[in-house]
Amino acid sequence: MTDKPLLSVRGLTIDIPVASGTLHAVRGIDFELMKGETLCIVGESGSGKSLTSLALMGLLGGRISRRASRADFDGTDLIAASNRQMRRLRGARMAMIFQEPMTSLNPAYTIGDQLIEALLLHKKVGRAAARDRAVALLEKVGITSAASRLGQYPHQLSGGLRQRVMIAMALMCEPDLLIADEPTTALDVTIQAQILRLLVDLQREMNMAMILITHDLGVVARIADKVAVMYAGELVETGPAADIFNAPTHPYTRGLINCIPVPGKTARGAKLGTIPGIVPSLVGEVTGCPFRTRCSEAVPACRGEIPVRTRHAGRQRILCVHEDGQRAASEVPA
Incomplete structure:
Protein backbone atom coordinates (compact mmCIF):
# COMPACT_ATOMS: atom_id res chain seq x y z
CA MET A 1 0.00 0.00 0.00
CA MET A 94 -15.47 2.37 -8.76
CA ALA A 95 -18.08 -0.37 -8.54
CA MET A 96 -20.98 -1.09 -6.21
CA ILE A 97 -22.89 -4.17 -5.11
CA PHE A 98 -26.40 -3.20 -4.06
CA GLN A 99 -28.53 -4.67 -1.25
CA GLU A 100 -31.14 -6.45 -3.34
CA PRO A 101 -29.94 -7.96 -6.63
CA MET A 102 -33.45 -8.64 -7.95
CA THR A 103 -34.17 -4.91 -8.04
CA SER A 104 -30.66 -4.04 -9.25
CA LEU A 105 -30.60 -6.40 -12.23
CA ASN A 106 -32.74 -5.46 -15.23
CA PRO A 107 -35.44 -8.15 -15.68
CA ALA A 108 -35.72 -7.41 -19.41
CA TYR A 109 -32.11 -8.27 -20.28
CA THR A 110 -30.17 -11.51 -20.01
CA ILE A 111 -27.42 -11.99 -17.47
CA GLY A 112 -24.87 -12.03 -20.28
CA ASP A 113 -25.97 -8.70 -21.77
CA GLN A 114 -25.83 -7.02 -18.36
CA LEU A 115 -22.43 -8.46 -17.52
CA ILE A 116 -20.64 -7.43 -20.69
CA GLU A 117 -22.23 -3.99 -21.01
CA ALA A 118 -19.79 -2.25 -18.63
CA LEU A 119 -16.73 -3.91 -20.15
CA LEU A 120 -17.74 -2.88 -23.68
CA LEU A 121 -18.38 0.66 -22.45
CA HIS A 122 -15.13 1.16 -20.52
CA LYS A 123 -12.58 -1.09 -22.23
CA LYS A 124 -11.50 -1.48 -25.83
CA VAL A 125 -12.49 -5.13 -26.20
CA GLY A 126 -14.65 -7.05 -28.65
CA ARG A 127 -17.92 -8.73 -27.75
CA ALA A 128 -16.35 -12.21 -27.85
CA ALA A 129 -13.59 -11.19 -25.43
CA ALA A 130 -16.16 -9.56 -23.14
CA ARG A 131 -18.24 -12.74 -23.18
CA ASP A 132 -15.18 -14.81 -22.27
CA ARG A 133 -14.44 -12.44 -19.39
CA ALA A 134 -18.03 -12.77 -18.17
CA VAL A 135 -17.84 -16.58 -18.22
CA ALA A 136 -14.51 -16.54 -16.39
CA LEU A 137 -15.84 -14.24 -13.66
CA LEU A 138 -19.04 -16.26 -13.20
CA GLU A 139 -16.88 -19.33 -12.68
CA LYS A 140 -14.64 -17.38 -10.28
CA VAL A 141 -17.64 -16.41 -8.13
CA GLY A 142 -18.71 -20.05 -7.93
CA ILE A 143 -21.44 -20.34 -10.58
CA THR A 144 -21.46 -23.68 -12.37
CA SER A 145 -22.30 -24.04 -16.09
CA ALA A 146 -21.34 -20.38 -16.42
CA ALA A 147 -21.61 -20.19 -20.21
CA SER A 148 -25.20 -21.39 -20.19
CA ARG A 149 -26.13 -18.84 -17.51
CA LEU A 150 -25.40 -15.94 -19.85
CA GLY A 151 -28.65 -16.54 -21.73
CA GLN A 152 -30.78 -16.64 -18.58
CA TYR A 153 -32.81 -13.79 -17.09
CA PRO A 154 -32.53 -12.65 -13.44
CA HIS A 155 -35.83 -14.26 -12.41
CA GLN A 156 -34.49 -17.65 -13.46
CA LEU A 157 -31.76 -17.54 -10.81
CA SER A 158 -31.94 -18.01 -7.03
CA GLY A 159 -31.15 -15.15 -4.66
CA GLY A 160 -27.66 -16.48 -3.98
CA LEU A 161 -26.89 -16.83 -7.70
CA ARG A 162 -28.18 -13.33 -8.43
CA GLN A 163 -25.92 -11.92 -5.74
CA ARG A 164 -22.95 -13.75 -7.26
CA VAL A 165 -23.88 -12.29 -10.65
CA MET A 166 -23.89 -8.81 -9.07
CA ILE A 167 -20.40 -9.43 -7.68
CA ALA A 168 -19.16 -10.64 -11.07
CA MET A 169 -20.71 -7.58 -12.73
CA ALA A 170 -18.98 -5.23 -10.28
CA LEU A 171 -15.61 -6.89 -10.99
CA MET A 172 -15.82 -6.97 -14.79
CA PRO A 263 -19.30 -18.03 22.20
CA GLY A 264 -18.06 -19.49 25.48
CA LYS A 265 -18.93 -16.34 27.46
CA THR A 266 -22.63 -15.66 26.88
CA ALA A 267 -24.64 -18.19 28.88
CA ARG A 268 -27.38 -20.10 27.08
CA GLY A 269 -30.68 -18.35 27.66
CA ALA A 270 -29.04 -15.18 28.99
CA LYS A 271 -30.44 -11.84 27.88
CA LEU A 272 -28.40 -9.96 25.31
Whole structure:
Protein backbone atom coordinates (compact mmCIF):
# COMPACT_ATOMS: atom_id res chain seq x y z
CA MET A 1 0.00 0.00 0.00
CA THR A 2 1.15 3.56 -0.75
CA ASP A 3 1.18 6.42 1.72
CA LYS A 4 -1.49 8.29 -0.27
CA PRO A 5 -5.11 7.27 0.37
CA LEU A 6 -7.06 5.96 -2.59
CA LEU A 7 -10.17 7.65 -1.16
CA SER A 8 -10.14 10.64 1.18
CA VAL A 9 -13.40 12.14 2.48
CA ARG A 10 -13.68 15.23 4.68
CA GLY A 11 -16.88 16.86 5.86
CA LEU A 12 -19.29 14.89 3.68
CA THR A 13 -22.80 16.24 4.26
CA ILE A 14 -26.10 15.12 2.70
CA ASP A 15 -29.32 17.11 3.06
CA ILE A 16 -32.73 16.00 1.84
CA PRO A 17 -35.68 18.41 1.47
CA VAL A 18 -38.85 17.01 3.09
CA ALA A 19 -42.31 18.43 3.74
CA SER A 20 -41.44 19.53 7.28
CA GLY A 21 -38.04 21.05 6.48
CA THR A 22 -34.60 19.66 5.70
CA LEU A 23 -33.47 16.18 6.71
CA HIS A 24 -29.77 16.30 7.64
CA ALA A 25 -29.13 12.66 6.73
CA VAL A 26 -25.31 12.72 6.82
CA ARG A 27 -23.46 15.37 8.80
CA GLY A 28 -19.80 16.13 8.23
CA ILE A 29 -18.21 12.67 8.15
CA ASP A 30 -14.50 12.02 7.57
CA PHE A 31 -12.64 8.85 6.59
CA GLU A 32 -9.77 7.56 4.45
CA LEU A 33 -9.19 4.31 2.64
CA MET A 34 -5.93 2.93 1.30
CA LYS A 35 -5.64 0.60 -1.67
CA GLY A 36 -6.19 -3.00 -0.54
CA GLU A 37 -7.89 -2.00 2.73
CA THR A 38 -11.37 -2.92 3.94
CA LEU A 39 -13.44 -0.27 5.70
CA CYS A 40 -16.63 -1.47 7.36
CA ILE A 41 -19.33 1.13 8.05
CA VAL A 42 -21.70 -0.14 10.74
CA GLY A 43 -24.78 1.20 12.47
CA GLU A 44 -28.52 0.86 12.80
CA SER A 45 -30.86 1.16 9.83
CA GLY A 46 -31.42 4.78 8.89
CA SER A 47 -28.05 6.00 10.13
CA GLY A 48 -26.94 7.18 6.67
CA LYS A 49 -24.68 4.31 5.61
CA SER A 50 -26.25 3.66 2.19
CA LEU A 51 -26.63 7.36 1.43
CA THR A 52 -22.91 7.79 2.05
CA SER A 53 -22.07 5.14 -0.53
CA LEU A 54 -24.55 6.53 -3.06
CA ALA A 55 -23.08 10.01 -2.58
CA LEU A 56 -19.59 8.70 -3.37
CA MET A 57 -20.90 6.99 -6.51
CA GLY A 58 -22.84 10.09 -7.60
CA LEU A 59 -26.14 8.20 -7.52
CA LEU A 60 -28.23 10.44 -5.27
CA GLY A 61 -31.51 11.89 -6.50
CA GLY A 62 -31.51 15.32 -8.09
CA ARG A 63 -33.21 17.01 -5.12
CA ILE A 64 -30.71 15.63 -2.62
CA SER A 65 -27.83 17.97 -1.78
CA ARG A 66 -24.31 16.68 -1.10
CA ARG A 67 -21.21 18.67 -0.27
CA ALA A 68 -17.78 18.07 1.22
CA SER A 69 -14.60 19.99 1.85
CA ARG A 70 -12.81 17.01 0.29
CA ALA A 71 -13.97 13.90 -1.54
CA ASP A 72 -10.91 12.78 -3.47
CA PHE A 73 -10.73 9.47 -5.32
CA ASP A 74 -7.19 9.02 -6.64
CA GLY A 75 -7.01 12.64 -7.76
CA THR A 76 -10.63 13.06 -8.86
CA ASP A 77 -12.96 15.34 -6.88
CA LEU A 78 -16.14 13.27 -6.62
CA ILE A 79 -18.28 16.27 -5.68
CA ALA A 80 -17.12 18.58 -8.47
CA ALA A 81 -16.89 15.83 -11.10
CA SER A 82 -19.22 16.19 -14.07
CA ASN A 83 -21.73 13.51 -15.03
CA ARG A 84 -19.40 12.49 -17.85
CA GLN A 85 -16.45 12.07 -15.47
CA MET A 86 -18.56 10.02 -13.06
CA ARG A 87 -19.77 7.75 -15.87
CA ARG A 88 -16.14 7.05 -16.73
CA LEU A 89 -15.40 6.14 -13.10
CA ARG A 90 -18.52 4.11 -12.28
CA GLY A 91 -18.16 0.50 -13.30
CA ALA A 92 -14.55 1.03 -14.40
CA ARG A 93 -12.64 2.17 -11.31
CA MET A 94 -15.47 2.37 -8.76
CA ALA A 95 -18.08 -0.37 -8.54
CA MET A 96 -20.98 -1.09 -6.21
CA ILE A 97 -22.89 -4.17 -5.11
CA PHE A 98 -26.40 -3.20 -4.06
CA GLN A 99 -28.53 -4.67 -1.25
CA GLU A 100 -31.14 -6.45 -3.34
CA PRO A 101 -29.94 -7.96 -6.63
CA MET A 102 -33.45 -8.64 -7.95
CA THR A 103 -34.17 -4.91 -8.04
CA SER A 104 -30.66 -4.04 -9.25
CA LEU A 105 -30.60 -6.40 -12.23
CA ASN A 106 -32.74 -5.46 -15.23
CA PRO A 107 -35.44 -8.15 -15.68
CA ALA A 108 -35.72 -7.41 -19.41
CA TYR A 109 -32.11 -8.27 -20.28
CA THR A 110 -30.17 -11.51 -20.01
CA ILE A 111 -27.42 -11.99 -17.47
CA GLY A 112 -24.87 -12.03 -20.28
CA ASP A 113 -25.97 -8.70 -21.77
CA GLN A 114 -25.83 -7.02 -18.36
CA LEU A 115 -22.43 -8.46 -17.52
CA ILE A 116 -20.64 -7.43 -20.69
CA GLU A 117 -22.23 -3.99 -21.01
CA ALA A 118 -19.79 -2.25 -18.63
CA LEU A 119 -16.73 -3.91 -20.15
CA LEU A 120 -17.74 -2.88 -23.68
CA LEU A 121 -18.38 0.66 -22.45
CA HIS A 122 -15.13 1.16 -20.52
CA LYS A 123 -12.58 -1.09 -22.23
CA LYS A 124 -11.50 -1.48 -25.83
CA VAL A 125 -12.49 -5.13 -26.20
CA GLY A 126 -14.65 -7.05 -28.65
CA ARG A 127 -17.92 -8.73 -27.75
CA ALA A 128 -16.35 -12.21 -27.85
CA ALA A 129 -13.59 -11.19 -25.43
CA ALA A 130 -16.16 -9.56 -23.14
CA ARG A 131 -18.24 -12.74 -23.18
CA ASP A 132 -15.18 -14.81 -22.27
CA ARG A 133 -14.44 -12.44 -19.39
CA ALA A 134 -18.03 -12.77 -18.17
CA VAL A 135 -17.84 -16.58 -18.22
CA ALA A 136 -14.51 -16.54 -16.39
CA LEU A 137 -15.84 -14.24 -13.66
CA LEU A 138 -19.04 -16.26 -13.20
CA GLU A 139 -16.88 -19.33 -12.68
CA LYS A 140 -14.64 -17.38 -10.28
CA VAL A 141 -17.64 -16.41 -8.13
CA GLY A 142 -18.71 -20.05 -7.93
CA ILE A 143 -21.44 -20.34 -10.58
CA THR A 144 -21.46 -23.68 -12.37
CA SER A 145 -22.30 -24.04 -16.09
CA ALA A 146 -21.34 -20.38 -16.42
CA ALA A 147 -21.61 -20.19 -20.21
CA SER A 148 -25.20 -21.39 -20.19
CA ARG A 149 -26.13 -18.84 -17.51
CA LEU A 150 -25.40 -15.94 -19.85
CA GLY A 151 -28.65 -16.54 -21.73
CA GLN A 152 -30.78 -16.64 -18.58
CA TYR A 153 -32.81 -13.79 -17.09
CA PRO A 154 -32.53 -12.65 -13.44
CA HIS A 155 -35.83 -14.26 -12.41
CA GLN A 156 -34.49 -17.65 -13.46
CA LEU A 157 -31.76 -17.54 -10.81
CA SER A 158 -31.94 -18.01 -7.03
CA GLY A 159 -31.15 -15.15 -4.66
CA GLY A 160 -27.66 -16.48 -3.98
CA LEU A 161 -26.89 -16.83 -7.70
CA ARG A 162 -28.18 -13.33 -8.43
CA GLN A 163 -25.92 -11.92 -5.74
CA ARG A 164 -22.95 -13.75 -7.26
CA VAL A 165 -23.88 -12.29 -10.65
CA MET A 166 -23.89 -8.81 -9.07
CA ILE A 167 -20.40 -9.43 -7.68
CA ALA A 168 -19.16 -10.64 -11.07
CA MET A 169 -20.71 -7.58 -12.73
CA ALA A 170 -18.98 -5.23 -10.28
CA LEU A 171 -15.61 -6.89 -10.99
CA MET A 172 -15.82 -6.97 -14.79
CA CYS A 173 -13.49 -3.96 -15.17
CA GLU A 174 -11.27 -4.81 -12.18
CA PRO A 175 -12.16 -1.68 -10.15
CA ASP A 176 -9.84 -0.06 -7.62
CA LEU A 177 -12.72 0.49 -5.17
CA LEU A 178 -15.61 -1.87 -4.47
CA ILE A 179 -18.56 -0.69 -2.36
CA ALA A 180 -20.73 -3.52 -1.01
CA ASP A 181 -23.96 -2.25 0.52
CA GLU A 182 -25.21 -5.01 2.82
CA PRO A 183 -24.62 -7.60 0.08
CA THR A 184 -25.91 -10.54 2.16
CA THR A 185 -29.06 -9.04 3.69
CA ALA A 186 -31.57 -11.11 1.66
CA LEU A 187 -29.65 -14.39 1.82
CA ASP A 188 -29.76 -17.31 4.23
CA VAL A 189 -26.94 -17.76 6.73
CA THR A 190 -25.03 -20.42 4.77
CA ILE A 191 -25.04 -18.37 1.56
CA GLN A 192 -24.10 -15.23 3.52
CA ALA A 193 -20.89 -16.87 4.72
CA GLN A 194 -20.03 -18.04 1.20
CA ILE A 195 -20.59 -14.58 -0.32
CA LEU A 196 -18.49 -12.83 2.34
CA ARG A 197 -15.66 -15.33 1.97
CA LEU A 198 -15.84 -14.84 -1.79
CA LEU A 199 -15.64 -11.05 -1.48
CA VAL A 200 -12.62 -11.23 0.81
CA ASP A 201 -10.80 -13.69 -1.48
CA LEU A 202 -11.48 -11.61 -4.59
CA GLN A 203 -10.43 -8.40 -2.85
CA ARG A 204 -7.09 -9.89 -1.85
CA GLU A 205 -6.54 -11.38 -5.29
CA MET A 206 -7.24 -8.08 -7.07
CA ASN A 207 -5.81 -5.80 -4.32
CA MET A 208 -8.99 -3.69 -4.28
CA ALA A 209 -10.05 -1.28 -1.62
CA MET A 210 -13.47 -2.23 -0.24
CA ILE A 211 -16.16 -0.41 1.70
CA LEU A 212 -18.54 -2.90 3.29
CA ILE A 213 -21.75 -1.47 4.69
CA THR A 214 -23.39 -3.71 7.26
CA HIS A 215 -25.13 -3.89 10.63
CA ASP A 216 -23.52 -7.25 11.45
CA LEU A 217 -20.58 -6.71 13.81
CA GLY A 218 -19.72 -10.39 13.61
CA VAL A 219 -18.94 -9.91 9.92
CA VAL A 220 -16.96 -6.76 10.68
CA ALA A 221 -14.78 -8.50 13.25
CA ARG A 222 -13.78 -11.12 10.68
CA ILE A 223 -12.86 -9.00 7.67
CA ALA A 224 -12.39 -5.29 8.53
CA ASP A 225 -9.10 -3.39 8.60
CA LYS A 226 -10.89 -0.21 9.68
CA VAL A 227 -14.29 0.35 11.29
CA ALA A 228 -16.51 3.42 11.11
CA VAL A 229 -19.45 3.38 13.53
CA MET A 230 -22.29 5.54 12.23
CA TYR A 231 -25.20 6.93 14.23
CA ALA A 232 -27.80 9.48 13.12
CA GLY A 233 -25.69 10.68 10.21
CA GLU A 234 -22.40 11.00 12.10
CA LEU A 235 -19.35 8.79 12.47
CA VAL A 236 -19.21 8.55 16.25
CA GLU A 237 -16.13 6.30 16.33
CA THR A 238 -13.57 5.32 13.70
CA GLY A 239 -10.30 3.43 13.84
CA PRO A 240 -8.51 0.13 13.26
CA ALA A 241 -10.81 -2.85 13.78
CA ALA A 242 -8.58 -4.38 16.46
CA ASP A 243 -8.56 -1.18 18.53
CA ILE A 244 -12.32 -0.72 18.35
CA PHE A 245 -13.19 -4.31 19.21
CA ASN A 246 -10.58 -4.58 21.97
CA ALA A 247 -11.41 -1.21 23.53
CA PRO A 248 -14.70 0.24 22.23
CA THR A 249 -14.91 3.79 23.53
CA HIS A 250 -18.07 5.55 22.39
CA PRO A 251 -21.17 4.48 24.38
CA TYR A 252 -22.99 3.63 21.14
CA THR A 253 -20.14 1.39 19.97
CA ARG A 254 -20.10 -0.38 23.33
CA GLY A 255 -23.86 -0.78 23.15
CA LEU A 256 -23.66 -2.42 19.72
CA ILE A 257 -20.91 -4.82 20.82
CA ASN A 258 -22.81 -5.74 23.99
CA CYS A 259 -25.71 -6.88 21.81
CA ILE A 260 -23.57 -9.66 20.30
CA PRO A 261 -23.51 -13.11 21.94
CA VAL A 262 -19.94 -14.28 22.59
CA PRO A 263 -19.30 -18.03 22.20
CA GLY A 264 -18.06 -19.49 25.48
CA LYS A 265 -18.93 -16.34 27.46
CA THR A 266 -22.63 -15.66 26.88
CA ALA A 267 -24.64 -18.19 28.88
CA ARG A 268 -27.38 -20.10 27.08
CA GLY A 269 -30.68 -18.35 27.66
CA ALA A 270 -29.04 -15.18 28.99
CA LYS A 271 -30.44 -11.84 27.88
CA LEU A 272 -28.40 -9.96 25.31
CA GLY A 273 -27.63 -6.29 25.65
CA THR A 274 -30.03 -3.74 24.21
CA ILE A 275 -29.94 -0.04 23.37
CA PRO A 276 -33.12 1.61 24.65
CA GLY A 277 -35.00 4.32 22.77
CA ILE A 278 -35.13 5.24 19.09
CA VAL A 279 -32.98 7.21 16.66
CA PRO A 280 -33.91 10.93 16.89
CA SER A 281 -35.35 12.94 14.03
CA LEU A 282 -32.75 14.71 11.90
CA VAL A 283 -35.21 17.17 10.39
CA GLY A 284 -34.44 20.81 11.20
CA GLU A 285 -31.64 22.02 13.44
CA VAL A 286 -29.62 19.20 15.03
CA THR A 287 -27.50 20.14 18.06
CA GLY A 288 -25.40 18.26 20.56
CA CYS A 289 -24.89 14.51 20.62
CA PRO A 290 -27.82 12.74 18.92
CA PHE A 291 -27.21 9.66 21.08
CA ARG A 292 -27.68 11.49 24.39
CA THR A 293 -31.37 10.55 24.74
CA ARG A 294 -30.41 6.85 24.68
CA CYS A 295 -27.09 7.06 26.50
CA SER A 296 -26.65 6.05 30.16
CA GLU A 297 -23.52 8.23 30.30
CA ALA A 298 -25.24 11.45 29.15
CA VAL A 299 -24.44 14.71 30.99
CA PRO A 300 -25.57 18.32 30.37
CA ALA A 301 -22.49 18.96 28.22
CA CYS A 302 -23.88 16.47 25.67
CA ARG A 303 -26.34 19.17 24.58
CA GLY A 304 -23.53 21.42 23.34
CA GLU A 305 -20.74 21.07 20.81
CA ILE A 306 -19.20 17.60 20.85
CA PRO A 307 -15.40 17.45 20.61
CA VAL A 308 -13.44 14.85 18.65
CA ARG A 309 -11.25 12.74 20.96
CA THR A 310 -8.32 10.65 19.70
CA ARG A 311 -6.57 7.55 20.98
CA HIS A 312 -3.67 5.37 19.83
CA ALA A 313 -1.67 8.25 18.32
CA GLY A 314 -4.71 9.57 16.47
CA ARG A 315 -5.65 6.30 14.79
CA GLN A 316 -8.91 6.04 16.74
CA ARG A 317 -11.32 9.03 16.71
CA ILE A 318 -14.32 9.32 19.04
CA LEU A 319 -17.08 11.91 18.96
CA CYS A 320 -17.88 12.22 22.67
CA VAL A 321 -17.66 14.76 25.51
CA HIS A 322 -16.05 12.16 27.81
CA GLU A 323 -12.32 11.64 27.57
CA ASP A 324 -12.68 7.85 27.48
CA GLY A 325 -16.33 7.57 26.44
CA GLN A 326 -17.49 7.26 30.06
CA ARG A 327 -18.32 9.70 32.82
CA ALA A 328 -15.66 10.46 35.36
CA ALA A 329 -16.33 8.90 38.75
CA SER A 330 -17.18 12.30 40.23
CA GLU A 331 -19.96 12.78 37.67
CA VAL A 332 -21.76 9.51 38.38
CA PRO A 333 -24.76 10.13 40.66
CA ALA A 334 -24.76 8.31 44.00
